[in-house]
Amino acid sequence: QVQLQESGPGLVKPSQTLSLTCTVSGGSIGSASYYWSWIRQPAGKGLEWIGRIYSSGSTNYNPSLKSRVTISVDTSKNQFSLNLSSVTAADTAVYYCARAIKGEWVRLDYWGQGTLVTVSS
Amino acid sequence: QSVLTQPPSASGTPGQRVTISCSGSSSNIGSNYVYWFQQLPGTAPKLLIYRNNQRPSGVPDRFSGSKSGTSGSLAISGLRSDDEADYYCAAWDDNLSCVVFGGGTKVTVL
Numbered sequence: 708q709v710q711l712q713e714s715g716p717g718l719v720k721p722s723q724t725l726s727l728t729c730t731v732s733g734g735s736i737g738s739a740s741y742y743w744s745w746i747r748q749p750a751g752k753g754l755e756w757i758g759r760i761y762s763s764g765s766t767n768y769n770p771s772l773k774s775r776v777t778i779s780v781d782t783s784k785n786q787f788s789l790n791l792s793s794v795t796a797a798d799t800a801v802y803y804c805a806r807a808i809k810g811e812w813v814r815l816d817y818w819g820q821g822t823l824v825t826v827s828s
Numbered sequence: 829q830s831v832l833t834q835p836p837s838a839s840g841t842p843g844q845r846v847t848i849s850c851s852g853s854s855s856n857i858g859s860n861y862v863y864w865f866q867q868l869p870g871t872a873p874k875l876l877i878y879r880n881n882q883r884p885s886g887v888p889d890r891f892s893g894s895k896s897g898t899s900g901s902l903a904i905s906g907l908r909s910d911d912e913a914d915y916y917c918a919a920w921d922d923n924l925s926c927v928v929f930g931g932g933t934k935v936t937v938l
């Protein structure tokens with residue numbers, strides 16, 4: 708059974724960089740069959756896709772966040788990471804990592820439990 | 829404002845059938861599959877429907893999806909109290925080159 712677990716600081720100061728890591732267990736992040744994604748959800752609001760990465764390092768980002776987002780992968784640790792720079796209060800949200808089926812980027816079949824990140828001084 | 833449009837709420841009594849719509853455009857639903865996610869209170873979203881009308885293993889057949897033109901819909905038949913949740917539609921958008929979600933529909937069992 709594949710499991711994903713987000714980790715990282717729960718509080719980030721405005722203008723700083725938000726950094727989160729997703730650890731995958733029960734499966735290899737290097738598998739050719741999957742993409743690895745980040746999605747966020749502000750309190751009481753809907754879901755927003757941030758971007759995704761393939762094991763090769765190939766990435767795609769939401770154009771609304773592209774200038775501030777970097778997603779990277781570390782296959783040796785079975786982890787992938789999210790960096791979001793120049794954060795503001797609008798970036799306060801629960802951040803989820805999820806697995807997507809290759810060829811079906813919307814087919815997010817396994818999700819982490821989510822981690823709340825608050826942007827505040 | 830979400831790229832995909834859903835009604836904010838829907839409701840029904842136990843045993844009833846509830847349908848949730850998801851309206852998009854030619855660049856998303858019109859040319860790609862529709863997906864549906866269920867988010868129970870305080871939990872992560874769960875894949876409910878993929879490729880318009882396919883159910884992952886373990887999802888009851890009370891849940892069904894369909895697509896017509898630039899709109900998709902999710903039907904829940906035999907409504908149960910534990911179906912109370914937020915439901916989100918999603919699709920790939922060819923113009924934006926990203927995954928887009930609907931704003932979500934809160935289903936209440938009366």
